[in-house]
Amino acid sequence: MRESRSNHSGRRSPDARTSAAPVAADPRMLALKTLQELRGGEVTLDELLAKHGYALSSRDRNFLRHLLGSTLRHLGEIDAILAPRYHPPQDRTANRLTNIMRLGVTQLFFMDVSDHGAVDSTVNLARDAGLHKYIKLVNAVLRGLQRDGYELPDGVEDWQLNVPAWLRGVWKKTYGADRAREIARASLGYAKLDISVRDAEERAEWAEKLGGTLLPTGTIRLESGQRIRDLPGYNDGKWWVQDAAAALPALLFSQYDGKTIYDLCAAPGGKTMQLAARGANTIAVDKSEGRLRRVYENLERVDLGAAIVTGDATDLADDAPIADAVLLDAPCSATGTIRRHPDILLRSSDALMKSLLPIQQKLLLQADRVLAVGGELIYCTCSMQPDEGEFQIKSFLADHPNYARKPITADELGGWDEAITTEGELRILPTHMADLGGMDGFYCARLVKQRG
């Protein structure tokens, strides 16, 4: 474990951009590279967009983001559209060729690109990717689709193709068929831009300055697609970007000022900033040095401080300080955030989700180890899967009779009660606050350690 301190002394974050500009600066070629690299599941769309989009003009970067976002949101549909006309070759080029075809179909049917442009640019992409022997095939398949259009298989709705079966299955079992359908449809949509203001009493003022809507829970909501750095107040550190659902857990402690609060699994630091802004002596722990750089940067920009510990929170140091409260935002399948991260549809799986369950359990045990008697433990995940939320807390409470839930109330959420369960937990769904643009899926429980 390594501990350091972030303050507002002008410390430069170590995030000097060192990556070289990509060789290929054609957004379609970069989209192909990104799709190829996403297949491994390790690296995220955002990381790849940062890597590949770096040297592009802002127009091309937007096109790249839009092309990939549309492809990932319609992937099942796209494959169904291609299926009657295209069978991948049995050679090493199969994946590349399939992804080229997919990008062509996206432009043909799911983007505002002319048919002619969609077909020609995809043929060129096949050529530039060195797949000369398949150029005629690409041309024939896309021209055929342009001419004839497509029909989805009988009785199948688009969302059923675009959301993987494992997710549909769990959502149906957990939320019922109708709700699962609504959740899937909402998850395939786009999220708004949500902002947390550093000084709570300035929220209304900043909502006006930014031209946004102040949600009952305190988040300012703007239309997406804006250049964040150009918005008023960003450079002055008055606010940060944070989804409205993700902003709730850190607001639910009963005391902050002068209290020691752990933020376990803290990077990139949205919740660390909320805790620090409320006067807590915050200890932010994360195992990812790279992601912790963002915590330093963020704290520096908003002029707040926290102790930052690089280390595995499933194995905190023996002499780790005992705290008044613990916030545990556990690593999870992130299936509540598909609207922002459509690559989750491709990267996530039941097996991956299950592999995270023992880590979440270990993290809860460590949270207990460093929490003082009488202290509050808030556990949350941005997952829609009950295994990672409700079931984890149920099992923790069964093993720890010295803990009890402290029910979350609508009063604490500005009167918003849509997501409060009968247990007093939050089960936030993408269909919630629908009139105002929806929410990320999220789970949150607040427990109190009543005895040692």
Ligand SMILES: C[S@@+](CC[C@H](N)C(=O)[O-])C[C@H]1O[C@@H](n2cnc3c(N)ncnc32)[C@H](O)[C@@H]1O
């Ligand atoms: C959901 S993100 C946290 C988001 C963050 N709380 C916020 O509000 O900005 C999960 C984080 O858990 C971290 N993480 C995963 N496993 C960990 C572990 N065993 N110990 C510490 N951090 C871990 C990841 O590096 C990642 O930054």
